Amino acid sequence: MSTTSLAGRRTVIVDGCRTPFLRASTGFIGLMAYELGAMAVSALVDRNRLDPALIDRVIMGTVLAEPKTSNVAREIALAAGLPLSIPAFTVTAACTSANVAVASAVEAISAGMADIVVAGGVETLSDVPIRFRRKVRQRLIAAQKARGPLDFLKYMSGLKPSDFRPEAPAIAEFTTGLTMGDNAERMAKRFGITRRDQDEYALSSHHRAAKATADGKLGDQIVWAFAPPTYQAITQDNAIRGDSTMAKLDTLPPVFDRQFGTVTAGNSSPLTDGGAAVLLMSEDKAAELGVQPLAAIKSSAFVAMDPREELLLGPTLAIPLALDRAGLHLDEIGVLELHEAFAAQMVATIRLLADPEFCRNRLGRPEIVGKVDLERTNVWGGSLSIGHPFGATGARLVTTAARRMIADNARYGLVSACAAGAEGHAMVLERI
Numbered sequence: 279m280s281t282t283s284l285a286g287r288r289t290v291i292v293d294g295c296r297t298p299f300l301r302a303s304t305g306f307i308g309l310m311a312y313e314l315g316a317m318a319v320s321a322l323v324d325r326n327r328l329d330p331a332l333i334d335r336v337i338m339g340t341v342l343a344e345p346k347t348s349n350v351a352r353e354i355a356l357a358a359g360l361p362l363s364i365p366a367f368t369v370t371a372a373c374t375s376a377n378v379a380v381a382s383a384v385e386a387i388s389a390g391m392a393d394i395v396v397a398g399g400v401e402t403l404s405d406v407p408i409r410f411r412r413k414v415r416q417r418l419i420a421a422q423k424a425r426g427p428l429d430f431l432k433y434m435s436g437l438k439p440s441d442f443r444p445e446a447p448a449i450a451e452f453t454t455g456l457t458m459g460d461n462a463e464r465m466a467k468r469f470g471i472t473r474r475d476q477d478e479y480a481l482s483s484h485h486r487a488a489k490a491t492a493d494g495k496l497g498d499q500i501v502w503a504f505a506p507p508t509y510q511a512i513t514q515d516n517a518i519r520g521d522s523t524m525a526k527l528d529t530l531p532p533v534f535d536r537q538f539g540t541v542t543a544g545n546s547s548p549l550t551d552g553g554a555a556v557l558l559m560s561e562d563k564a565a566e567l568g569v570q571p572l573a574a575i576k577s578s579a580f581v582a583m584d585p586r587e588e589l590l591l592g593p594t595l596a597i598p599l600a601l602d603r604a605g606l607h608l609d610e611i612g613v614l615e616l617h618e619a620f621a622a623q624m625v626a627t628i629r630l631l632a633d634p635e636f637c638r639n640r641l642g643r644p645e646i647v648g649k650v651d652l653e654r655t656n657v658w659g660g661s662l663s664i665g666h667p668f669g670a671t672g673a674r675l676v677t678t679a680a681r682r683m684i685a686d687n688a689r690y691g692l693v694s695a696c697a698a699g700a701e702g703h704a705m706v707l708e709r710i
Contacts, residue, residue, distance in 0.1 A: 284384065284388055284575070284576070284577055284578060284603070285388060286388035286389055287388055287390060287562065288560070288561040288574050289384045289388060289559070289560060289574065289575045290558070290561050290564050290571035290572075290574045290575070291556060291557070291571060291575065291676065291677075291707070292326065292557040292558065292559055292564060292569055292571050293325070293556070293557045293572065293677075294322070294555065294556040294557065294674075294676060294680065295318055295321055295322050295325070295499050295500070295501050295554070295555060295677065296318050296501070296553060296554035296555070296670065296673065296674055297317050297318055297503045297512075297553050297554070298512050298513065298514055298515050298516065298552065299515045299516075299550050299551070299552040299664055299666075299667060300512070300516050300517070300550065300552065300665070301548050301550060301665065302403035302548075302550060302551055303403075303404045305503075305505055305512050305516065306402060306404060306503070306505055306512075306551040307405070308505055309404075309506070310346075310347065310402065310405070311347065311400045311402045311553070311669075312344075312347045312353035312354050312357055312400070313357065314400050314402060314503075314551065314553035315338055315351075315353075315358075315399075315400035315553040315555070316354050316357035316358040316553075317501060317503055317553060318398060318501060318553040318554050319336070319355070319358040319360070319398070319553075320357075320358040320359060322396065322557050323358070323360070323396070323557075326557060326569075330359070330360045330364070332393070332394050332567075333364050333394050333395070333396055334364070334386070334391075334392035334393055335364060335365050335366065335383075335392055335395050335396075336351050336355045336364060336365075336367075336395070336397075337366070337368075337369060337379040337380075337382050337383055337395060337396070337398075338350060338351035338354055338368055338369070338376075338379055338397070338398055338399050338555075338669070339368070339371070339375025339377075339398070339399030339400075339669040339670070339673075340368060340370060340375060340400055340401055340668075340669035341370055341372055341375055341668040341669050342401065342403070342668070343368070343370070344405070344407060345407055348368075349366070349367060349368050350368050350400060351367050351368040352366040352367070352368075354366065354400065354553075369382060371699075372697035372698035372701070373619060373666070373668055373671060373672075373695055373697040373698065374592075374672055374695050374701060374702070374703045375399050375668065375669040375672065376397070376554065376671060376672030376673040376674075377672035377676075377693070377703040378580075378672075378703070379673070380397045380558070380673065380676055380705070381703070382397065383396075383558045384558065384575050384578060387558060387559070387560045392560075393559060393560050394557070394558070394559050394560075394563060395559075396555055396556070396557055396558075397555070397556050397558060397673070398554045398556050398672075398673035399554060399669035399670040399673055400552070400554075400667065401550070401553075401667035401669040401670055403667070403668075404551050406447055408444045408446050408447070409444070409445045410442065410444065410445065411443065411445050413437065414437060414441050414442060417434055417437065418433075420433055421433035421434065449698075451698060453585050453586070454585055454586055456589070458590065458619060459533060459534040459541055459546060460534050460535075462534070462546070462590060462619070462622045462623055463532075463535045463539050463540070463541050463622075465588065465590055465622050465623065466540050466541060466622040466626075469625075469626050471540070471622050471626060472540065473540035473542075473545075475622075475625050476541070476542075476545040476620075476621035477528070477544065479545070479621040479624055479625055479662075480544055480545040480621045480663075481522055481523070481524060483621075483656065484518055484519045484520060484522045484659070484662070484663040485520060485522075486656065486658060486660075486663070487659020487660070487663035487664050488518050488519075488520025488659075489520075490658035490659055491514060491518060491520075491659075492520075495685070496514075496515070496658060496659075496664075498681060499677050500514065500515075515665055517548045517550065517663065517664065518659065518664065519663070522544070526544075527542070530542040530543055533546070545621035545622070545662070546619075546620050546621070546662070547618060547619055547620065547661040547662050548665055550665030550666050550667045551667055552670050553667070554667075554671075554673035554674050554677065555673060556673050556676050558575075559571070561574065570710070571710045572680035572681065572683070572684060572709075573680040573707040573708060573709050574707065574708045574710055575706075575707060575708075576604045576690070576707060576708045577601075577603035577705065578600060578603075578703070578705045579596045579599035579603060579704050579705075580596065580701065580702070580703050581595040581596045581701065581702045582699065582700055582702075583700045584700060585700035587700070588700060589696070589698060589700045590620070590622075590623040590626070590696045591623075591630070591696065591700075591702070592694075592695070592696040592697060592700065592702015593617075593627050593694040593695065593696055593704060594627055594630045594631060594641070594647075594702075595702055596694055596702040596704035597692065597694050598631075598637075598643065599704065600694075600704035601647070601704075601706065604690075606690060607648060608649070608650070608692075609648055609649075610689075611690050611692045611706075612654060612686055612687075612688025612690055612691065613654060613657075613679050613682045613686055613690070613691035613692070614650065614651075614655040614656070614691070614692050614694075615655075615660075615675040615676075615679040615691070615692070615693045616656060616660070616675075616693075616694050616695070617660070617661050617671055617675060617694065617695035617696060618656065618660035618661040618662040618663075619661065619666070620662075621662060623696060624660075627650075628650040628652075628655075631646065631647040631648060631649070631650055632646050632647070632648065632649045633646065654686075654688075657682065657686075658678060658682065671695065672693070672695060672703070675693045675694075675695065676693055679692070679693050680707060684709070688709065689709050690706060690707065690708055690709070691707040691708075691709070692704065692705070692707070
């Protein structure tokens with residue numbers, strides 16, 4: 279666990295925007311990830327009337343990378359029309375990929391290595407890379423030496439039809455073989471989180487997101503998208519279910535433990551396509567350009583734990599560390615934006631931060647971290663309702679937190695997310 283605090287020049291958030299977040303295999307099914315990222319980046323630069331030549335680098339996160347665009351950040355920068363001289367690179371850290379992108383930008387700016395950075399992330403679950411199995415891949419690589427169809431067949435000899443079954447990427451831990459959903463089930467049982475606890479939280483997320491959409495709260499961060507084959511404007515997220523009820527959620531069967539489970543499609547974040555980007559500057563560069571920032575980044579913390587113990591509790595370790603580095607208490611945070619991977623994970627995080635035994639034994643703290651006020655948390659909805667493009671969610675969290683701080687006249691905001699690999703991130707923002 280790193281104990282390094284932010285030092286050097288202060289980094290400010292100038293703006294952030296994203297495409298609509300759409301359920302996989304819906305409106306964005308005809309687009310590649312880099313195209314979604316380019317929509318967000320080009321809109322971000324255009325609406326801020328920023329000279330693209332001033333951008334020092336582009337950093338984007340992604341998880342299930344398309345082999346044709348392995349450095350998707352570079353393809354995004356090129357497709358967005360940025361100068362060819364701007365370096366761009368891609369980072370991956372599961373659901374905190376965009377968090378890492380933003381934190382990497384902060385580190386570069388703080389160290390004086392950059393003045394202006396575009397950071398964010400992108401993901402498409404509509405077109406994930408599907409491979410042949412290893413045995414077939416090895417034969418196909420060797421068969422590149424074949425001198426004709428008959429010679430090619432020699433390389434394929436001995437393979438069975440079953441060997442050619444496609445191998446889709448598994449959203450599971452390499453070390454344990456468990457998916458995040460499996461772990462959410464284990465967490466719910468371990469901490470006594472009921473189906474009703476989860477469904478009530480999920481229902482609240484959908485209702486909040488629907489209200490925020492209707493009230494125009496999300497409009498400033500969403501850029502319209504035009505996708506084939508119709509190229510009609512897509513202006514809103516499409517996973518939000520404002521008409522959802524407890525009765526409807528009750529009808530959904532468990533997904534991961536079909537006999538005794540409580541985690542359903544209704545209390546889990548949906549597979550989602552989308553891109554998001556944040557414009558970051560050094561405070562002095564923003565002043566030089568006459569730009570009014572939304573907020574400054576006060577502290578940041580990355581943590582990791584044993585994936586065999588728990589995958590989803592990263593925020594319970596990262597939040598107190600980020601607060602300590604900022605010299606703040608949870609009660610002083612006016613806006614919280616926490617990634618909702620699963621309702622079970624959210625309920626557990628909220629409970630454990632206020633649990634004396636957990637804080638004493640697991641965190642080594644004599645007092646609780648604090649009680650999470652739901653009236654200050656994910657007020658405009660969260661990943662359960664808005665959606666969760668793995669590589670992009672962190673940028674949405676940062677953008678929403680900064681905008682909510684202005685709307686709520688809050689001095690401090692906090693962003694946090696869990697990630698596969700049993701990692702977590704938290705970041706404290708301060709209103710300018």
